[in-house]
Amino acid sequence: MNRSTEKTFLKINAAISSYCGVVREAYKEFNKSEAKAQAESRAFKDEKGEYQRRIDVAAMTARQTIEMARQLLERTISPEVDSLEKEYRDQLLCGPAPAFYQNLKVFSDFGITPSKAEAEQLLGQTNGAPLAIKALNKVLTATGAKLTVTPPPDYEHDLKILRLVSSPAVLYAPTDLHGHGLIWNGQKRPVFSDDGKLIDLGYTWNSVTAITASQFFEKYLRDIQGMGERWSSSFQPKLSQLSDYEEKETEDGETISPAQQFIDDLTGTAGSATVEDVKPDIEAGHRIGEARAKAAETYSKVMDIYKK
Secondary structure (H helix, E strand, O other): OOHHHHHHHHHHHHHHHHHHHHHHHHHHHHHHHHHHHHHHHHHOOOHHHHHHHHHHHHHHHHHHHHHHHHHHHHHHHHHHHHHHHHHHHHHOOOOOOOOHHHHHHHHHHHOOOOOHHHHHHHHHHOOOOHHHHHHHHHHHHHOOOOEEEOOOOOHHHHHHHHHHOOOOOOOOOOOOOOOHHHHHOOOEOOEEOOOOOEEOOOOEOOHHHHHHHHHHHHHHHHHHHHHHHHHHHHOOOOHHHHHHOOOEEOOOOOEEOHHHHHHHHHHHHHHHOOEEEOOOOOHHHHHHHHHHHHHHHHHHHHHHHHHO
C-alpha cells in the first residue's frame, strides 16, 4: 500500500467536491435571480426586455463563478495528477522480494507446473510489482498451470479521466437544478483535436450538450472515487515516504514501529492481485476484455461528442 498515493487521491476528491459545491451554489443563485426577474419584470413596460437584461446578468455571473471554480480545480489537481503519473511510471519497474526471480526460475528452468498454493506464494513475493506479476503470468502459461493472476487497473485510462474532469470541455451541470440553457446557450464549446489539445471550432453549448457533458462528469466522479483504493493498494511504498509513518499502538497495547508498518504495506501490495483458475471457456479473459472494451468505448464516445 502506498500511503502517499492515498493522500493524493484524498486531495483530488476534496478539490472536486469543493468545485461541485461552488457550481451548485452558482446554479441556486441563478435560479433565485431568475425567479426574482420574472416577478419584478412585470412592473416594467418592456417586461420581456427587462427580464432578458436581468437574466443575462445573472447568467454571466453564474458562468464567471463556475469558470473561476473550474480553473481553481484544474490548478489544484493538475500537479497531483502529474505526481500520480510519475508514481505510475516509477512503479512499472519496482522490484519484488529478493528471492522471487530465483524461485520463479526454478519452475521455469525445470518446467515444473506450479500448484495454486505455490502460485499464490510466488504472487506474495512480487510485492505487487507489475513486471514481476507479468513474469509470473508468463511462467504460469508456459508451464501449463491453468492459472492466471488478475490484471492491474488500467492506470493510463484513469489518468485520462483525472485530466478530463477539470477540462473546459466538460461541465458539471446539476441535473436537479434548472437553467442549463439560459446559462450556457451560445457560449463557446471547446473540443479536442486528434492530438488531445483543446481547440475552438466554433461550436457552442446548449442545454442538451450541457446536460450530456454533466452526465459524463458524474460518471467520472464515480470512477475517481474508486481509484484511490485501487492505486494505493497496488503501488509499493517508497523509503522516501517513511516520514509519513508514525508509531501506533494496537488494541492489545503492542507498539508498531514506522519501519514495521512500512514493511507491512510493502508486502501487502501483492494482495491487490489474486491467482485465479483459467476456465476452459476463458470466461475470465472475456470478462476482462469486455470491461476494457466498455471503458474504451465510453472514453471514445466522450471524445467524439467533444470533437463535434
